[in-house]
Amino acid sequence: MRLLSHPHIVRFYEAISGGDGEHVYVVMELAAQGQLYDYVTQLGRLREDEARRIFHQIVSGAEYCHHNMVVHRDLKLENILMDSEMNVKIVDFGFSKFFRHGKVLSQPCGSREYAAPELLAGRRYVGPPVDVWSCGVILYILFCGRLPFDSSDVSELNRIIKRAEFSIPAYVPDDARDLISSMLIVRPDKRLTMNEVRTHRWVQRSIIPRYLAMPPLNARTQITKIDDETVEKVTSHGIDKRHLVESLENGVENEATVTYNLILSKQFDAPTRYLWTIDVCQEAGQSTTTGAAGATGSTAGEQPAAVAVAGGDERSGWALGGVEFQECPRAAMRTIAAALREMGVVYAHDDDHGRYGKLLCARFTGSISSTNVRRVIRSFLTATDTASSSSSGAGSSGSRGQAGHGGGAPVDDAVEINSDVLESLSAAVFFEIQLYKSAGEGNYLMDLRRLSGPQLQYLNICSELSSKLRSVN
Template sequence: MVIMSSQQEQGQGQGQQVIMSASSSKRRRLETEQQQQHLVALGGRYSLQCVRGRGSFAEVWEASHRRTGIKVGIKILCQATAGMPVCKVEREVRVMRLLRHPHIIRLYEAIFTDHHIYIVMELAESGQLHDYVAIQGRLPEAQARAIFQQMVAGAAYCHHNMVVHRDLKMENILLDSENRIKIVDFGFSKLFRYTKFLSKGCGSPHYAAPELHQRRKYIGPPVDVWSCGIILYGMLCGCLPFDGVNMADLRRNILRGEFRMPAFVSDDARDLICSMLIVKPEKRMNMAEVRAHRWLQPDIRPYLAMPPLDACMQQQIVDDETVEQAVTRHGFDRSSLLQSLEDGVENEATVAYNLILGKQFDAATRYLWTMIRRHRQATGAATVKTGGGGGSSSRRAPAEMQREHGESSRRQWALGGFHVLHDCPRQTMRHIAKALHELGILFYSPSCSNHHQPGRRRHRHRMVCAHFPSPFPGGVDVIPSATIIHTFLLLTTNANNNNDDALESLSAAVFFEIQVMAGEGNQDHTNYLLDLKRISGPQLPYLSICSQLASMLRPAIH
């Protein structure tokens, strides 16, 4: 080492400062020029404020929507970067446009240019769950439960809409200002079918399921269940269950499926984690079983306990007050805005409208709103029209909406417009009968019963079904299903009935009808619609039955 005098050290230090100052000045100038290019590409609609994160191919900026002043996050990807997976980004945008859930990051718009791709989404101010857990050390079970309830609800919504994430990890779970989670980064996501195996290995090694490490073919959802189990372990324990000195050692540990559970983890949480981290995917819990686990039930919010919605059935919320605000305060044309919302167009006006709507109502309220509007519009209709679409609706107070959702309706339709594309109605009814039998639901077909009345039209593709929360007295093997259903329906309509025990049992039973009807088609084939209609009984168990039945029928009829 060369020993220098204080004057020499001071002179060298001054020289280094001059060089660093020139370098930083040049870097700031380049960044300013690049920002100006981004602003032009974004049409001057956003002002970039600061960088929230950087990756191999992208950087995420905190930005502000100029006309409304609402903060957003903008993911900027440079297409000129070597190895930039454009197809992966396009898939991410397609999936984000499909999914609308309170705990999945909301996409506002995507802008593609010759040099960059801009993904404008809601801003999660509090950053990654990974950093939050690292700072806290580990989370109390009540806090971990609240986060996990949200996460599995979002994952179940994805699976219900035939999307598997395949890269769930704490770095891809973001927190907003109120510590509500948002699932992000759908670059490895995939539309899947239960009848078709996936083969691509992807995701982070520490969170990847054993079948991915083995490079075996797999069905998507169990992969996400495994990753969720890793995340839950990480939140409760402050570390990950599997590690190794190198990748080969990590892979061996994951394939063995052996990990240590700290003594401070409660028995219920331990049971849930162990049921999710089972090496064989066919023995692993599915997402519906995870959501129903007893550890997750305390303090669960109503919208998190409800069955997930079909994304294609969710409609754009058109709120009169939000439209008025967009028109009077921000200068948008009313008729063009309403038409764009009706048509599902993504433009400056609809982006501003959705930003304002998101400021007025949180994501959970908007999700519940779409659920209620779907059922309210379907009430009394024989067939529910599928697809997006808008339609205006006056704003309703959340308390009023919740009261309406809790009220029972004599004729409530669900899963209307469930398309049956390939099977004939007779074959479809066989699939339905098998699924009902596996769910323990009694059913009979009016066309096959002895109760058919002369002069009335027979419904060959219709079933009347009943579900009882406890075993039926006397057993269903002794009494025919048709007799049981007719007896209980008769009790419903007989106002003078004094059989209190029967009525008490009836109050918890769910009665509904299933019917397959011909829809639109062409000369080569006819499309069919599967409709479910609640006759009587509590609403939430009925929705749960609908969800389970839809999950079981998808592999069979799609």
């Protein structure tokens, strides 16, 4: 639950160990309207548009789980709660399991009435198709107000599930009938995938909110912008601002971040917060491996969100997806520099015999004087040039002469190293920007490469810069 962050998966805030050492209290968001089961029972069955809205939210949450190598294995109406706005919250991950593509599971799952045939047969099985089957049962209930497979005799129940013996009432629309029949198929390899369910014509036959149209994100590289107004509200309660921001940037769970998330949830709904979210590795075109499952975080057939440029070694940069420039390199660099100024990023012009020149960029934490900015930049350039010349035997180009926080004032040649400079140097994120000509249409791609500083802060910068440049383009 710590891993998963999606509008239709219950929000995890924190886990607290009990004083007796035997109990753990899990703090989650409140789903004020209770179980979907009670809602359907009260109405008998749902209207088609309401069934579509709720089902789309369930499938979106389930697909997000599968994209992040998690199979729920106990999807049912009782484990789907509704918040105060009657939006879905998938809960109860007690049977959930990490899985790997192509690997099989053998552990049992939850409710028998929602269980796929391969579970009842006691065979080893692949994880995601069992959730697809459960979602097929859920959709049937939303339309019909009853289970597709039901018997008081356990043996008889097992038999009809294993054979997928069910009938769909005539009032169910043809497209919904096709979807249900394509999910409740005995052979797991013949069922639709969760992505195919989400993109089925019946599900898509409505106006889709923008956040539901987003592809699922990789939870391990998923970050959300930090809301300054909420930060100020938290710090007004005596929490140190620098400690809060650093904890948020590094994904630390503590009193400060829990307070921040609780206040943020009161101010903005889950879809709004999700729209602030970005998969930074996907945006930067970097492949990523899921730690818990040890499997690739992207699913088969997905197109990369960006294009790798240059060699292939780990020093190569990545072009941000969706950011291309049709104008000349000089004009493109001016656009990039303007975006950096808005972000409070310091940049230094760095010719370095690059194709179209480079920008050496730095973002500092806390306040720093313009004098110290120049000193820190010059200190970094001196250190990197020294390291480069000592390792290769070649001198530096000496052309790294202009830096700016907008205006591009010259950097002091004499470097005075003091404690403030050293502290700012160690806390800063340094990265490099260069333009490359793309294959085919001849547009220019922006290549970024981190040089030093915290990785997560750098990824936040990539996300923010990508958003700004996309809006301009």
